[in-house]
Amino acid sequence: MKVAFIGTGSMGSLLIDAFLRSGALHQSFICISNRSPHKAERIAGRHPGIRIVDSNVEAARESQIIFLCVKPLDFPGVLSEIKDVLTDRQIIVSITSPVQIEMLEQAVPSRIAKIIPSITHSVQSGASLCIYGSRIQPEDRLLLEQLMSSISTPLIIKEEQTRIASDISSCGPAFIAFILQRWAETATEMTGIDRADALYLGSQMLLGTGKLLTEGGLSPEELQRRVSVPGGITAKGIDILDLGLQDVFSRLIDATHQKYNEDLDKLDKLFSEIQNER
Template sequence: MKVAFIGTGSMGSLLIEAFLRSGALHPHFICASNRSREKADGLAKRYPGLQAVSSNVEAAAGSQIIFLCVKPLDYPLILAEIADVLDESQIVVSITSPVQIEMLEGRIPCKIAKIIPSITHSALSGASLCIYGQRILPEDRLLLEQLMSSISEPVVIDESETRIASDISSCGPAFIAFILQEWAEAAARHTGLEYHHAIRLGAEMLHGTGKLLTGSGFSPEELQRRVAVPGGVTAEGIAVLRVRLQHVFSALIETTHRKYEEDLSKLDQLFTKQAGQV
């Protein structure tokens, strides 16, 4: 099986390295291309057997699965470039949320899936969001979910849920890291606790909390009930958070959705303009 990665920036190389580390893919199965060849060459040097090629066409031709790991506005160009070497037997996976499955199905003959990854796959964990186009067969889903389960927990969602699901699973690590940073800075400011010490404590706490919420049957409500003992300090802290965070998450969701709509409309224009040129 040949698996291609077009775009070996942050996410493309993270996915390749996670698949290799998990043992799901052998370097000999992987073919990678990137606009500036050095990034793909660097991977080939680190993982002997991995093939770095100088054109996207070469990467796509004959690959059973092709991961498109580029930014949304780079899609129209790449699709136009590789369309001629693609056929109905191949699976093209988009890792970016605003590119709609029907946009891809309208351009190339392949089976289309959208799989939105997360930086957490670097630690072989976190949810990968799987969305399937109409041409995907049950055996294709099985293949993709088997592959993704080597580095993540595949979760099938509807395309209409992409933005909000990705806010949580893909943007979430950055949001939570920001909250931890703010908390550690406040701890250092108010109490003199060393910042790095606070971050270490917080990271261990997040690791443990994640385990409780995923493997140990704890719900967020149960966790709060068990920690916030009656008359204790946690309950007082939660009361502060309840008031201060009241509108924060609505504002966050409004903002990410507004940006998503902007990206969608730019993409629509690009795809329509290109269709007019064909």
């Protein structure tokens, strides 16, 4: 199975590294293209056998699965470039949330899937969000989910849930890391604990908490009850968090959805321009 990656930036290179590390793909069956050659060369340097091609057209022409790992506003240009070499038997995988499946199906003849990855896949963890277009066949879904299962836990969602699901699974690691950073810095300033020790304790706590909520079968409410004694230290801390976080997550969701909708509007205009040029 030949797989192409068009775009080898942060997430494209992460997926390549993760698939190869897991053994799901072999270097000799991967080809990559990128407008910045040095990024592609860095990946090929880590994984001898990966083929760097000179153009997106060449990457798309010979591959069964084509991962489009470019920025949302670059999609119309890339699709215009490769559409003439695509067939209805190939699978295009978009890893970008604002690009709608309907837009892609109107632009190219191929089978379309949208799979939103997470940085957690670099340690073969986390959920990958899977949304399928109308042309995807059962065997295509099986193929894609087997591939993603090697580095993640695939979760099928509706396209209208993409933004909020991405907030949690893909943006979430950065949000939680930001909270941990602030917590550790404040602990260092107020108590003198070594910052590295505070970060290590927090990281190990997050790892264990994740296992309790998944492998341990505890719900968030159950976990709080197990740790928190009425009138105790944890209960006092939860009271502070409850007061301080009352509208934080509604504001966060409003902000991410506003940016998402702005991107949708820009993409609608770009794809409409392409349709009008035909």
